[in-house]
Amino acid sequence: MKLSDIRAPKGANRDRKRIGRGYGSGQGQTAGKGHKGQRARSGGKMRASFEGGQMPLHRRLPKFGFTPKFPKVYAEVKLSALIDIQADVIDLKALTEAGLIRGTKLDGVKILGNGEIERAVTVRVEKVTDGARRKIEAAGGKVELIELSPRPMWIDAARAAKLKDEVIDIDALKRARLVPEGVTRVHIVKRGILKTAKTFRVFSVSRQARRAIEAVGGKIEEIR
Template sequence: MKLNELSPAEGSKKSPKRIGRGPGSGTGKTSGKGHKGYKARSGGGARPGFEGGQMPIQRRLPKVGFTNIFKKEIAVINIRDLLKFESGSVVDVDLLVSSGIVKGKHDGIKLLAQGDINYSLTIKLDRVSNGARTKIEKAGGKIIEVI
């Protein structure tokens, strides 16, 4: 089969309705627009959302939501993400960003307790969950909170 031999399936293509082509066509004279009126005019027809003068739904419903402009974006990491660091290393913001664990803009980093660790690390972060604190200290590590 070649590209020039391709053709659409039988009955799948339908020619468009030709309006305004005389009385014998069935859509002559007013071309399916009826007689006079707003919708028969050039450019006529209601705009989207217009409900005939009734108060439109987008104005009847209340505005919802609130955006806190002072919201802090906290990056979240877990203990399992720290397993790539060697025993005894100091894990801080710069190390996490340079190693690619934390990406993008953030106002702080929080360490959560998902995962296990069995060697000591020194963690220098501004937020650490109680579960993560327990696991790190149990493994012989140390947590220094940076404010």
């Protein structure tokens, strides 16, 4: 067999069906589109839920519940992950130091009932599942639910460093009106160019801001 002898199998190549070229083709006159109307025109398609103008199904059915515009975001921690923490009181600070919580855009911590715990500890977080509560209390520990704390407010490190105070904390930021009265936690970020060495005593500091503060000789004291 030669390369020139290779042919496509029979039926592989078919001629294109020419429509609108007479009744004999089976696709003449209306060319398979039916009689005149919106559907017979080019671009005359309608959405899948269109029912000819009557009230569509998705509007006839009643509404139930809603999706919150600003949902609460919790850092979920399994009960089995608490075994490696040596502290007797497990709170936000202990979980952060253990590397179980990352990020600042959180509304709180939620302990899940996955796993077991064998020693008595005091869990002080915003939410605990029923299963986790039973296991903690069965081991001799206790659960202390705290109020949901608001998210920290983001403040530029360069802007905060322009204050006359040597220590930048929540009180200094409130006196400078950079933070409103209702805010209890501040997260320092890097947006501008930091030139002054200051001591930042705040809730948390981003990695970029931490490098910029330490580069100019500043200090960071995180308050949890």
